Amino acid sequence: MNLMPGLESTASALDAERLRMNVVAENIANAFTTKGPGGTPYKRKIVDFESVLTAAQTPGSTQAPTSQVNVRGVVEDQTPGKLVYNPGHPDADEKGMVEMPNVEMSREMVDLIVSSRAYEANTQAARIARQMAKTALTIGNKS
Amino acid sequence: MEGGMFTGTNYLLARKMLDYTTLRQEALASNLANVEVAGYRRIDVSPDFQTELNKAVGSGKAEDISNLQPKLAADLTTRSTRGDGNNVEMDRELMAMNSNATDQEYVIRYLNYNFQLTRTAITSQS
Numbered sequence: 001m002n003l004m005p006g007l008e009s010t011a012s013a014l015d016a017e018r019l020r021m022n023v024v025a026e027n028i029a030n031a032f033t034t035k036g037p038g039g040t041p042y043k044r045k046i047v048d049f050e051s052v053l054t055a056a057q058t059p060g061s062t063q064a065p066t067s068q069v070n071v072r073g074v075v076e077d078q079t080p081g082k083l084v085y086n087p088g089h090p091d092a093d094e095k096g097m098v099e100m101p102n103v104e105m106s107r108e109m110v111d112l113i114v115s116s117r118a119y120e121a122n123t124q125a126a127r128i129a130r131q132m133a134k135t136a137l138t139i140g141n142k143s
Numbered sequence: 144m145e146g147g148m149f150t151g152t153n154y155l156l157a158r159k160m161l162d163y164t165t166l167r168q169e170a171l172a173s174n175l176a177n178v179e180v181a182g183y184r185r186i187d188v189s190p191d192f193q194t195e196l197n198k199a200v201g202s203g204k205a206e207d208i209s210n211l212q213p214k215l216a217a218d219l220t221t222r223s224t225r226g227d228g229n230n231v232e233m234d235r236e237l238m239a240m241n242s243n244a245t246d247q248e249y250v251i252r253y254l255n256y257n258f259q260l261t262r263t264a265i266t267s268q269s
Binding site for chain 1: 161164165166168169170171172173175176177178179180181182183186214215216217233236237240241244247248251254255258259262
């Protein structure tokens with residue numbers, strides 16, 4: 001029984017946006033990690049979102065289905081990072097160049113802001129759905 | 144009240160509006176959840192529900208109102224302002240959600256008021 005309308009969609013969005021915020025935080029934290037566990041510079045991670053239907057569409061139905069958001073995967077962005085001249089750096093190659101992670105702070109901050117706004121909007125949706133359920137439960141009450 | 148309290152057109156109309164607001168909240172929640180997904184097209188209750196409902200109320204026949212079902216449809220009028228084809232605007236969805244919740248509250252207050260009147264009439268106590 002589902003008293004709160006749209007609950008699955010909203011819950012999926014909160015999960016997905018929170019994951020994205022975590023991934024962006026990881027990117028920002030590793031913005032200067034020139035040697036990761038594999039010996040290569042850190043590569044920024046991207047979260048891949050997709051829409052999935054909340055319920056299988058009944059065949060022959062003309063109604064548009066509702067969707068929830070699903071994280072298809074977290075992938076590494078393989079764009080090469082900037083090469084910086086820094087011959088004193090322990091990870092410098094024979095020419096004195098160090099490959100930095102491909103993390104751009106401005107882009108990560110924008111992603112973080114967008115993601116947290118979407119998260120807030122969905123908590124607002126959850127609040128409104130709960131309010132609607134509470135109002136519906138007052139039907140027939142003595143006022 | 145002709146036909147009793149639960150068969151009158153006003154009561155059926157209120158019930159239909161509750162179906163409508165619940166369904167609309169599901170559509171708006173779906174839109175908000177997918178606000179960041181590339182290519183997602185927003186959905187809403189199909190616009191002919193309002194016109195059909197007005198016609199059914201105008202005809203005065205109770206079955207017309209109860210046979211009418213609100214349905215969700217893809218919103219074809221909103222254009223995408225983003226490059227990825229997603230046409231959901233966060234603020235617009237939130238405003239629609241707020242006004243939808245207010246509509247639902249209005250209908251429920253109307254119903255409760257009518258129940259209260261009936262209760263007063265039956266028990267002759269307010």
